[in-house]
Amino acid sequence: MSKPHWRPARASDLAAIGAIAARIHPALPERAEVLAEKMRLCPDGCGVLDTDQGIVGYGLAHPWMQYRIPPLDGFLQELPDGADCLYVHDVAVLAEFRGGVVRAYVADIEKLARASGIATLALVSVYGTRPLWERMGFLAVTADAELRAKLASYGDGATYMLRDLAAT
Numbered sequence: 281m282s283k284p285h286w287r288p289a290r291a292s293d294l295a296a297i298g299a300i301a302a303r304i305h306p307a308l309p310e311r312a313e314v315l316a317e318k319m320r321l322c323p324d325g326c327g328v329l330d331t332d333q334g335i336v337g338y339g340l341a342h343p344w345m346q347y348r349i350p351p352l353d354g355f356l357q358e359l360p361d362g363a364d365c366l367y368v369h370d371v372a373v374l375a376e377f378r379g380g381v382v383r384a385y386v387a388d389i390e391k392l393a394r395a396s397g398i399a400t401l402a403l404v405s406v407y408g409t410r411p412l413w414e415r416m417g418f419l420a421v422t423a424d425a426e427l428r429a430k431l432a433s434y435g436d437g438a439t440y441m442l443r444d445l446a447a448t
């Protein structure tokens with residue numbers, strides 16, 4: 281088997297992305313159109329982990345505003361003017377293909393942010409993945425009531441995290 285590699289996502293990858301999302305996030309379902317919109321608005325932020333057995337993972341990211349958390353399964357409508365972060369909406373890889381693979385996707389996103397004049401990466405950590413993101417330079421933001429309300433659709437334990445690219 282050839283080594284899994286990240287490549288830009290294409291519209292024809294949507295069915296595979298949706299199938300992986302449904303398998304990995306059964307408790308956090310999102311409509312295919314919601315995922316498709318992110319790919320349309322920011323194709324450069326969306327990648328798939330490809331193998332000769334097909335797609336085994338994906339990552340979706342887009343420019344956004346810090347502390348504004350898009351509701352799960354909601355349309356973005358449009359990207360904000362003057363975005364001050366690149367928001368990693370989701371990264372998911374089938375269990376049998378895991379083992380340090382997210383790092384290369386994050387490196388791609390970091391390059392995209394820098395090329396776009398954006399100095400911060402943002403994400404919502406779920407499923408206790410906070411230590412994983414901390415190892416990649418993200419720091420948890422202490423959530424006040426407003427941030428907690430925005431995190432509600434992401435389930436218990438969801439943590440908003442930021443990574444300052446100037447610091448790393």
Ligand SMILES: CC(C)(COP(=O)(O)OP(=O)(O)OC[C@H]1O[C@@H](n2cnc3c(N)ncnc32)[C@H](O)[C@@H]1OP(=O)(O)O)[C@@H](O)C(=O)NCCC(=O)NCCS
Pocket residue numbers: 304370371372373374377378379380381382383403404405406407408409411412
């Ligand atoms: C996030 C993800 C893409 C990372 O893949 P990866 O880069 O191959 O990394 P791994 O899965 O090997 O995990 C790296 C480390 O984080 C740990 N980790 C991963 N998920 C974890 C979890 N839910 N809880 C605690 N630790 C976790 C792993 O045990 C591993 O630790 P180690 O390096 O000490 O062995 C993959 O774990 C995944 O698809 N998870 C399910 C979806 C998900 O949680 N996405 C992130 C949403 S914010």
